[in-house]
């Protein structure tokens with residue numbers, strides 16, 4: 001009787017020699033950069049944590065669209081990263097302005113007609129003082145930029161993310177959501193709201209295959225921290241007791257964001273993850 005050739009699914013060359021389940025996670029040499037072929041939009045990305053994230057996602061293969069409030073800062077950041085051989089473009093976008101948000105989306109779509117990742121870094125804190133003494137204008141500014149803008153921008157991005165495979169959104173909260181810093185009450189509140197926004201969006205977008213997670217930095221060495229004198233004074237105490245006894249670097253936030261965007265995090269959504277040199281869960 002002639003032998004019946006029954007190729008078993010994993011009896012081929014290269015990555016095809018793996019069982020089907022393992023093949024799903026294997027990569028060819030061309031795909032080695034974890035974010036190759038993807039497009040990332042990042043708000044507040046001309047300096048500090050946002051800039052480090054932009055550089056890292058581009059190094060990991062994504063085309064990155066940089067944005068911030070001032071065009072000259074965008075141009076400078078784009079020039080620096082292009083000189084490093086990275087694939088970046090950029091445009092001015094004040095995240096509190098609807099027309100700027102729309103323009104950011106339009107700019108991003110020019111690369112390949114889709115958007116895979118949205119990282120919402122832009123954040124402000126115009127007040128050091130009593131929560132109940134804050135004016136309505138202050139409340140509006142902080143909530144507009146820190147909380148509402150990620151949701152409003154995502155609503156514009158979503159139709160183009162749904163068309164792609166493996167969409168990922170990363171919000172940027174703060175350790176102050178867990179350990180409030182005195183005199184930053186409105187800011188603390190806005191960053192706490194982002195933890196909730198992350199969970200709600202994760203639940204809402206899971207059926208569409210889009211994951212939503214939240215980076216929760218501790219005190220990271222940026223211009224923002226230098227301006228907020230209260231924060232470094234508070235966190236070294238926390239570090240002294242619980243942690244690694246130093247402030248963080250922006251690059252130490254960037255690796256987590258790259259991971260959360262990558263297919264290695266394909267089963268992770270709705271998480272608020274601290275990068276603070278100590279754990280809020282202790």
Ligand SMILES: NC(=O)c1ccc[n+]([C@@H]2O[C@H](COP(=O)([O-])OP(=O)(O)OC[C@H]3O[C@@H](n4cnc5c(N)ncnc54)[C@H](O)[C@@H]3O)[C@@H](O)[C@H]2O)c1
Pocket residue numbers: 043044045046047048049050067068069070093094095096121122123124145172173174175216217218219220221222223224225
């Ligand atoms: N540095 C820290 O210790 C720390 C800790 C926790 C959370 N965070 C959060 O991380 C994010 C980045 O902070 P950073 O320390 O890198 O700050 P940063 O001041 O160095 O950078 C902030 C970036 O956001 C941009 N930005 C501000 N308002 C904007 C707006 N309305 N529209 C668009 N862009 C705007 C700025 O131009 C800049 O590029 C913020 O959301 C901040 O709340 C920072």
